[in-house]
Amino acid sequence: MNSKVYTVEEATKKLEHYCSYQDRCHDEVIKKLKSLGMVPQAVDHIIVHLIEDNFLNEERFACSFARGKHNIKKWGKFRIENELKLRNISKYNITKALKEIPHETYIENFHLLAEKQWNSILENNPQKKKKKVSDYLLRKGWESYLVYDKMNELESA
Known part of the structure; x- marks a missing residue:
């Protein structure tokens, strides 16, 4: 817990800076305000101010x-x-x-990442290599149909 006691004005200024430094989500801002010891009414007041002044979007x-x-x-x-x-x-x-991610860029990045990972894994057993690369790509959140099609393409290359 923070030992300094903040007024609503001080906390508001601090959070304006916090939000202008980097885009934040509501949860991060609420957590930050709670760490400053703000009461729920003050939290609500500051959140409304940050949204109205476009610090929080x-x-x-x-x-x-x-x-x-x-x-x-x-x-x-x-x-x-x-x-x-x-x-x-x-x-x-x-x-x-x-929708912010253009489809062509998305697919291009996928292929580059998959090929880079495939080439970086030093595994002689093709099944083990395929599994390692697949697991990596799936952990990164890529669609399974993309991953499995790519693994078959790379294995047969």
């Missing part, structure tokens, strides 16, 4: 989260969707966020 958060996790961590749609669900993002915003 769940749709914007979901879209930037999806783009970032796909482009940087090479996550597939299942992983992105599950991570957004864990953050209590609405189905509407999850759907909108997944």
Whole structure:
């Protein structure tokens, strides 16, 4: 628990900075406010202020989260969707966020990642190699039909 006691104004300024530094979801902001020792009424008041002044926008958060996790961590749609669900993002915003990833880019990134992983695994047994690469791609949240088609393609190459 934080030893400093924050006024609503101080907490509001602190959270404006917290939200402008990086897009946040409502859950992160509520958790942060609770860690500052804010009472529920103050939390609600600050959340409303942050939304009205566009510091907090769940749709914007979901879209930037999806783009970032796909482009940087090479996550597939299942992983992105599950991570957004864990953050209590609405189905509407999850759907909108997944549309942020162009289909061509998505497929291209999948093939590049699969081939890079395939080439990095030093395994002589083709079945074991296939399993290792498949497991890796499935953990990253890629669709199973993509993974299995790619494994068959790489194995026969």
